[in-house]
Amino acid sequence: xxxxxxxxxxxxxxxxxxxxxxxTSQRLAVLRELRRRGGHVTxxxxxxxxxxxxxxxxxxxxxxxxxxxSELGLARKLDLGLxxxxxxxxxxxxxxxxxxxxxxxxxxxxxFDPDGAVAAARAGGFAAERVELVVxxxxxxxxxxxx
Amino acid sequence: xxxxxxxxxxxxxxxxxxxxxxxTSQRLAVLRELRRRGGHVTxxxxxxxxxxxxxxxxxxxxxxxxxxxSELGLARKLDLGLxxxxxxxxxxxxxxxxxxxxxxxxxxxxxFDPDGAVAAARAGGFAAERVELVVxxxxxxxxxxxx
DNA sequence: ATTGGTGCAAATCCTTTGCAATAGC
DNA sequence: GCTATTGCAAAGGATTTGCACCAAT
Numbered sequence: 001x002x003x004x005x006x007x008x009x010x011x012x013x014x015x016x017x018x019x020x021x022x023x024t025s026q027r028l029a030v031l032r033e034l035r036r037r038g039g040h041v042t043x044x045x046x047x048x049x050x051x052x053x054x055x056x057x058x059x060x061x062x063x064x065x066x067x068x069x070s071e072l073g074l075a076r077k078l079d080l081g082l083x084x085x086x087x088x089x090x091x092x093x094x095x096x097x098x099x100x101x102x103x104x105x106x107x108x109x110x111x112f113d114p115d116g117a118v119a120a121a122r123a124g125g126f127a128a129e130r131v132e133l134v135v136x137x138x139x140x141x142x143x144x145x146x147x
Numbered sequence: 148x149x150x151x152x153x154x155x156x157x158x159x160x161x162x163x164x165x166x167x168x169x170x171t172s173q174r175l176a177v178l179r180e181l182r183r184r185g186g187h188v189t190x191x192x193x194x195x196x197x198x199x200x201x202x203x204x205x206x207x208x209x210x211x212x213x214x215x216x217s218e219l220g221l222a223r224k225l226d227l228g229l230x231x232x233x234x235x236x237x238x239x240x241x242x243x244x245x246x247x248x249x250x251x252x253x254x255x256x257x258x259f260d261p262d263g264a265v266a267a268a269r270a271g272g273f274a275a276e277r278v279e280l281v282v283x284x285x286x287x288x289x290x291x292x293x294x
Numbered sequence: 295a296t297t298g299g300t301g302c303a304a305a306t307c308c309t310t311t312g313c314a315a316t317a318g319c
Numbered sequence: 320g321c322t323a324t325t326g327c328a329a330a331g332g333a334t335t336t337g338c339a340c341c342a343a344t
Contacts, residue, residue, distance in 0.1 A: 022298060022343050043333080058301045063334060065299095079228030083309090084333055095264060097273045111267025112259050117242060117282055120258025125287030126244045132281045135264055140272030169318050169323060190308080205326045210309060212324095230334090231308060 006035045006089045007074040015072045029054055030065040034075055034089035040096075040105045042084045080105065080134060095133030101142040108135060153182045153236045154221040162219045176201050177212040181222055181236035187243075187252040189231045227252065227281060242280030248289040255282060 012031050016023050029050045034041060037049075047062045066087050069075035078086040080098050086105060095108035111133075118128040159178050163170050176197045181188060184196075194209045213234050216222035225233040227245050233252060242255035258280075265275040 020344095024299065024343075026300075056301070059333095060302085060335070061300055077228065079226045081224065081226035081232065085228065095267075097268050097271070097275070099273075100276070106271070106273070108264070108267055108271070111264045112280070117255070117258045117280055120242075120255055121244050121282045121284065124244070124253070124255070125290075126246075126253070126255075126282065127285045127290055128244075128282045129247070129284040130282070132283070133259075133264055134279045134281070135268045135273065135275045135277070136279070137268065137276040138274045143272075143274055167319095171318070171324065173325075203326070206308095207310070207327085208325055 005092060006038075007031065007091065008035075012069075012072070012074055015074065019072075021068075025054055026050065026057055026061050027065050027068070029057075030062065031069060031074060031089070034069070034087060037089075039088045039090050039107065040078070040086045041088075042086060044084065046087065076130070078105070078132070093131050095135060097135045097137065097139065099139035099142055100136055101138055101146070104139050104142075106139070108133065152239060153185075154178065154238065155182075159216075159219070159221055162221065166219075168215075172201055173197065173204055173208050174212050174215070176204070177209065178216060178221060178236070181216070181234060184236075186235045186237050186254065187225070187233045188235075189233060191231065193234065223277070225252070225279070240278050242282060244282045244284065244286065246286035246289055247283055248285055248293070251286050251289075253286070255280065 009028050009031055012027060013023050016027070030046055033046050033049045037045070043059070043062055043066055046066065047057070047059050050057050050062065066075060066077070070077045073091060074089070076088045076091050078088055078096065080086060080096070082098070082103055090107070093114040095112060097106045097108050098104070114131045117131045121128040156175050156178055159174060160170050163174070177193055180193050180196045184192070190206070190209055190213055193213065194204070194206050197204050197209065213222060213224070217224045220238060221236070223235045223238050225235055225243065227233060227243065229245070229250055237254070240261040242259060244253045244255050245251070261278045264278045268275040
C-alpha cells in the first residue's frame, strides 16, 4: 500500500484565495474531517461529524463544500452505486474495490495505468481530467463468512 | 472502435430457464430495447420505450428487470454520477468517457488492461467480478463549442 | 459596506417497497 | 393450480433549490 497523501487546510486556503473565494470555518472543517476519516465517506457522515464541531451547519452546505473541494481538486467524488456518493480526500489517481455483499470500499493500488486511459481518451478527442477504476466483486471477509 | 456484441433474447431465455425463472414479455422487451438503443440508457428511457410497446408496464418492473439482467450478465449498470444510473447491453469489459459539461457518455476501448486490475484486486483477497474504468473530462464537441 | 456563503424549509428526482392481481409454468 | 412477476400507489432517501440572514473580505 502506498503512503496516502492528503491535501492540507493550507492547500485549501491557497486555492480559495487564488479564486477570490472566502475561507469559511465550514470549508475548513469539511476538509479536516475528510482527512481525519481517511477516505470513502458519505456526505451524511461528514455532515454528522462537522455538525458536532460546528453546530448548526446544514446539509446543503456540506454538499456545496464537497462539490467545491472536488472542483478544486482537493477531494474526489466517488459514484459507486451505493445509494449515496462517497468522498475521498486522497486525490492521487487510484482504483477502488467495492464489495457487492457488504458494500465495503477499499483502495486499489496498481493494476492499471492511468496514463494509458488518458491517452486512449485523448485519441478520441476527449480531454481527460480524472480517471476512476472500479472493481466490483466480493471482499475477502464476505467470502470467508458466507461461502 | 471494436464491433460491439450484444446479448440476444435467446441468451436471456436460456439464462432464465437455467435459473428456473419465467420468460415474460417485459423481460424480453427490456433486453430488446437495450440492444436497439445500443448503450448508455437510463431506466426512464427504457421505461418510455417499453411502455410504447407494452402499455401498462410499470417503472418498478423496469428497475427489477434491469437489475435481473445485470445479475445475469446480460446488461451492465453504470453509476457515473449523472443523477440516474445508465444501463448498457454491451457487456464485454470496456471503459467510458463522461463529459463534465454535457454529460455525454461514450465507449472507451483500449487504454487499460482489465486483467491487471482483476489481478491487483485478487492480490488483496478480493474476488473481482466486474471492472469499470471511467474517464471524466470534456468531450470534443463541448471543447469546440465553448472554448 | 459588499456580496458570497450559509441555514432553513421545501421540493425534486431516482429508486425501492408492500400488497393485490395476473400470467407463466 | 401454483407462485413468480407484475402494476399500482406510496414511501424512502439522496441531493438540490429559493430565499433571507450572516459573516468574510
